[in-house]
Amino acid sequence: MDWKIELVPVPVSDVDAAKNFYVNQVGFADDFDQRVNEDLRFVQLTPPGSACSVVIGEGTTDMVPGSQRIQIVVPNAAGARQHLLNAGVETSEVTPLDWGTFVYFSDPDGNQWSLQELPAVTES
Template identity: 90%
Template structure:
């Protein structure tokens, strides 16, 4: 039996500003934006190449804006950082650790993202 994570909520205070940030600056795909009723707006966004999406909106989570922390694996931390910088996103410097190379950034609400380049596997 497969168990697949396909949707993670990201709590935001301004849905339109967050959508603009994630789509136009970070580069997520704008998959779906629907107001279901006056209490529910569902906006699904997907990182490039990911099988898992995030949902922002109204009525999609009880978490406080800025309280989410998510990690994404990327092929190159340096390339991912450069993409973000080129699109006006403030990032950390590249941080090499034994378990990967990392870059960090936050959305306008303070939700924190870690981008991890996995370490090379030793020759076998």
């Protein structure tokens, strides 16, 4: 039986500003934006190539804005960093570790993202 994570909530204080950041700067796809009722606005965004999306909005989570930590695997950490820098997103330097190469950034609320380039597999 397959178990697939499909949607992760990201708590934000300003839905429109967060949507602009994720879509126009980071490069996520704008999948869905619907006000379901007075208390619920559901905005689904998907990182390029990902089978898992994030949801921001009103009434989508009880988490405090800025409290989420998410890790994404990317094919090239330096390339992902350059993409973010070109779009005006502040990032960390590229950080090589034994278990991968990392770049870190935060959204306007302080939700933290880790981008991991997996280490090369060596054949024995």
